Amino acid sequence: MENDLASEDDILLCSEKEFHDAAKRNDTRRMEDLVKKGVDPKAKNKVDRKAMHWAAGAGCEEAMRFLLQHDTDVDEQDSYGMSALLLASWFGHLKILQILVSCGAKLNCENKDGLCMLHCAAQRGHVHILEFIMEDLEGINLDHADKSGKTALHLAAEQGQLEMVDFLIGMGCKHGLKDKDENTAMHLAAKHGHSDVLHKLVEMGLDLDDRNIDGLTALHFAADGDHALCVRHLIESDCDINAVTNKNRNALHFAAERGCDREASLLVEVGINIDAVDNQSNSPLHLAVSNNHTEVARILIDAGCNLDITDNRQQTPLHIAAENGFQDVAEMMLISGVNLNLTDKQGKSCVEVASRGNHVALVDMIIKADRFYKWEKDQVNSDPDSCLCWPLSFKQDRGPETQHIRSVLWTLATKHLCRGEWKLLAQHWGFTDAHIRAIEHQWTGMKSYKEHGHRMLLIWLHGVVVAGENPIKGLYEGLVDIQRNDLSLCDKRPTPTPARPKSARRCNQHCEQDEQVDQY
Numbered sequence: 001m002e003n004d005l006a007s008e009d010d011i012l013l014c015s016e017k018e019f020h021d022a023a024k025r026n027d028t029r030r031m032e033d034l035v036k037k038g039v040d041p042k043a044k045n046k047v048d049r050k051a052m053h054w055a056a057g058a059g060c061e062e063a064m065r066f067l068l069q070h071d072t073d074v075d076e077q078d079s080y081g082m083s084a085l086l087l088a089s090w091f092g093h094l095k096i097l098q099i100l101v102s103c104g105a106k107l108n109c110e111n112k113d114g115l116c117m118l119h120c121a122a123q124r125g126h127v128h129i130l131e132f133i134m135e136d137l138e139g140i141n142l143d144h145a146d147k148s149g150k151t152a153l154h155l156a157a158e159q160g161q162l163e164m165v166d167f168l169i170g171m172g173c174k175h176g177l178k179d180k181d182e183n184t185a186m187h188l189a190a191k192h193g194h195s196d197v198l199h200k201l202v203e204m205g206l207d208l209d210d211r212n213i214d215g216l217t218a219l220h221f222a223a224d225g226d227h228a229l230c231v232r233h234l235i236e237s238d239c240d241i242n243a244v245t246n247k248n249r250n251a252l253h254f255a256a257e258r259g260c261d262r263e264a265s266l267l268v269e270v271g272i273n274i275d276a277v278d279n280q281s282n283s284p285l286h287l288a289v290s291n292n293h294t295e296v297a298r299i300l301i302d303a304g305c306n307l308d309i310t311d312n313r314q315q316t317p318l319h320i321a322a323e324n325g326f327q328d329v330a331e332m333m334l335i336s337g338v339n340l341n342l343t344d345k346q347g348k349s350c351v352e353v354a355s356r357g358n359h360v361a362l363v364d365m366i367i368k369a370d371r372f373y374k375w376e377k378d379q380v381n382s383d384p385d386s387c388l389c390w391p392l393s394f395k396q397d398r399g400p401e402t403q404h405i406r407s408v409l410w411t412l413a414t415k416h417l418c419r420g421e422w423k424l425l426a427q428h429w430g431f432t433d434a435h436i437r438a439i440e441h442q443w444t445g446m447k448s449y450k451e452h453g454h455r456m457l458l459i460w461l462h463g464v465v466v467a468g469e470n471p472i473k474g475l476y477e478g479l480v481d482i483q484r485n486d487l488s489l490c491d492k493r494p495t496p497t498p499a500r501p502k503s504a505r506r507c508n509q510h511c512e513q514d515e516q517v518d519q520y
């Protein structure tokens with residue numbers, strides 16, 4: 001017989017490995033042949049598992065009976081603390097369990113995690129095993145806890161074993177017991193998204209707002225785990241939607257941080273506090289923006305959340321977007337209207353934070369928004385009933401309507417404007433010193449001023465287009481003001497373009513742009 005090791009990472013001989021394999025497939029004839037050739041039926045592999053363990057786990061009755069004739073140590077455990085009895089319970093092999101019990105196997109054995117046969121069967125959903133244990137065996141405590149403090153009900157709820165939960169409740173287990181983290185079965189069902197089990201536990205009258213060691217309720221777990229059905233059921237069962245954890249977080253904080261938009265929508269619809277702040281002064285919007293969850297941010301913004309709440313660094317959500325260069329979520333906030341004058345602990349405004357991070361596109365968006373807010377305020381004062389009737393955007397303009405004028409501005413900035421002249425134009429058009437500093441913070445070399453000038457001109461063009469003014473006329477007047485008459489003259493005088501209705505407030509109605517930019 002070949003007696004080399006079965007493999008480099010095992011300690012069994014090939015013959016012993018063959019004996020184990022025969023036990024797995026219930027091949028008693030081969031097992032008997034190997035025993036006659038001197039194979040030890042008690043031989044263990046590298047995790048202290050012997051043939052009896054394999055037979056128990058595989059449910060091989062004939063192999064088990066054969067082994068019991070050669071190996072009477074039925075309580076021997078592998079390196080995980082699993083005995084043959086526990087393996088039979090784990091895999092749901094009732095006949096094997098009955099054989100081992102009749103041979104005197106210890107009923108109160110536990111593995112290294114403190115799992116007894118009750119726990120093994122419960123979390124695997126083997127109701128027939130539990131029926132045998134509770135009806136035919138004595139001295140079994142239905143509420144016995146493992147080393148983490150979990151009972152069979154905890155484990156069944158955690159694994160979503162509805163039939164097992166029904167059975168345990170019917171057998172009279174205690175419903176509200178807590179594990180070492182003070183989680184009830186309801187906490188665990190919600191955490192893992194088992195809505196049917198959660199529904200059953202709610203019917204049993206468990207406290208919906210019971211808190212664990214960290215102050216989390218079932219609703220917190222459901223929102224954090226992206227389990228919309230559980231969130232909906234808990235809300236419909238009248239749980240406290242504004243319950244907060246030990247860190248002052250409500251369920252919306254968890255949904256926002258994880259980007260769970262369905263759960264966020266449900267919570268917002270039922271009136272959760274959308275501006276609640278945690279121990280770090282983070283609102284749900286802070287967390288959504290920090291993780292760039294644009295859909296959750298959209299839900300919060302549409303619900304009218306406070307965009308100007310500051311966290312413990314005195315940063316607004318827009319500061320966070322500016323720091324990370326998150327353009328989409330930043331634009332949502334800019335369109336809704338934010339206070340761009342707020343500064344963080346370092347005294348930095350949003351535009352300064354964006355420029356320091358070299359987020360050029362975002363810097364330009366913030367400057368466009370700041371200029372738009374000023375124009376909008378003037379419009380409100382002059383015409384309170386006016387309304388902006390086209391979609392507002394602060395991102396880079398790539399539309400065909402402005403393609404020609406954008407080409408003209410590129411040529412002007414890169415071919416004709418001298419160093420410093422772009423700043424003169426910017427001052428003429430009302431750019432603030434902060435705007436100019438933010439633009440020129442970008443460094444691309446000795447000719448950075450060309451890029452700066454181009455960016456400034458595009459920002460200016462955005463404001464002109466929004467206001468429905470003639471960009472050619474405005475450009476002409478600006479060049480004259482900085483005494484670049486040589487650039488302001490052209491053979492063909494520009495014809496003013498039809499102006500858009502001047503406006504102040506934004507609305508969702510879309511109107512077509514009916515003007516074309518003149519040839520320069």
